[in-house]
Amino acid sequence: MSAAIIFGMSLPPTFDPARAQALGRETLDIEAQAVGTLAQRLDVSFAHAVERMLAVTGRVVVMGMGKSGHIGRKIAATLASTGTPALFVHPAEASHGDLGMITGVDLVLGISNSGESEELTAILPLIKRMGVPLVALTGRADSTLGRHADVVLDTSVEKEACPHNLAPTASTTAQLALGDALAVALLDARGFKADDFARSHPGGSLGRKLLTHVSDVMRGGADAPRVGLDTSLMDLMREISAKGLGMSAVVDDEGQVQGVFTDGDLRRLIEKTGSSADLRSLRARDVMHANPRTVHASALAVEAAGLMETSRITSVLVVDDAGRLLGALNSNDLMRAKVI
Known part of the structure; x- marks a missing residue:
């Protein structure tokens, strides 16, 4: 079979459109199941994490490596736009000076599926020595990250959507969903309203609708x-x-x-x-x-x-x-x- 030509691009002869469609559905099913299972086991630890974050007079400092780091950036942005001051600090950069961005009135939200990311675990003793509270989003409560944390939120998944069970897919979806859950619970507890959201988004369509008289x-x-x-x-x-x-x-x-x-x-x-x-x-x-x-x-x-x-x-x-x-x-x- 010769390679197919679509929009002027050659596709490998092994490409199977039906298989691609099936894998797409399977991926969505696996990730939906991961989030559903996460909701079922959400317990009082979640409320404790929200309480800790509400009590912070500084900022929520989100940290994570690799794909967890990308998820962390999004969580930090969501928190900041919904009434909880937050920023993302890269763990590797923290070891080379950026740790100074964390103060004693902050809280660290550490994200790692394995809980053993070297760059993150290396700075955990320093964070604890500063007396900074630590909330962990991890798939392993008994990991180094989990043992150092004041509150552990379980983001473990049965399997990744990747056919090889390697690429972070379902696990990062679970992290992202739990981060959104934290943001929503926090904005509700703070009494954060639509006009508050608009003030932090003055350039967006919602900001114009809620701020323009x-x-x-x-x-x-x-x-x-x-x-x-x-x-x-x-x-x-x-x-x-x-x-x-x-x-x-x-x-x-x-x-x-x-x-x-x-x-x-x-x-x-x-x-x-x-x-x-x-x-x-x-x-x-x-x-x-x-x-x-x-x-x-x-x-x-x-x-x-x-x-x-x-x-x-x-x-x-x-x-x-x-x-x-x-x-x-x-x-x-x-x-x-x-x-x-």
């Missing part, structure tokens, strides 16, 4: 379309055209919103009265749509987006507590702010 994106002042109750229909249309929002607020002498008139309202008015009707005698109060949808300037921009979606409108008026017009915004303003 209507006042940040609305068109205010002279940019907000408005006319008085007795403004002629012709002048009302000029205001709509000038401000480019496809609508205008109608306000009283105190600036309180009394109604709104849109391009759609104009089309419906012409359909109702006929194109031959004289519209010049009409005033804003005669054609406005009373009690329009409004939003407060202090509301989240995502709330305004939700109001516009449920009400099937593309623009909304912004008011203060007294119902006075402060501004307006439309869906384009929200898209530019990347709220929607």
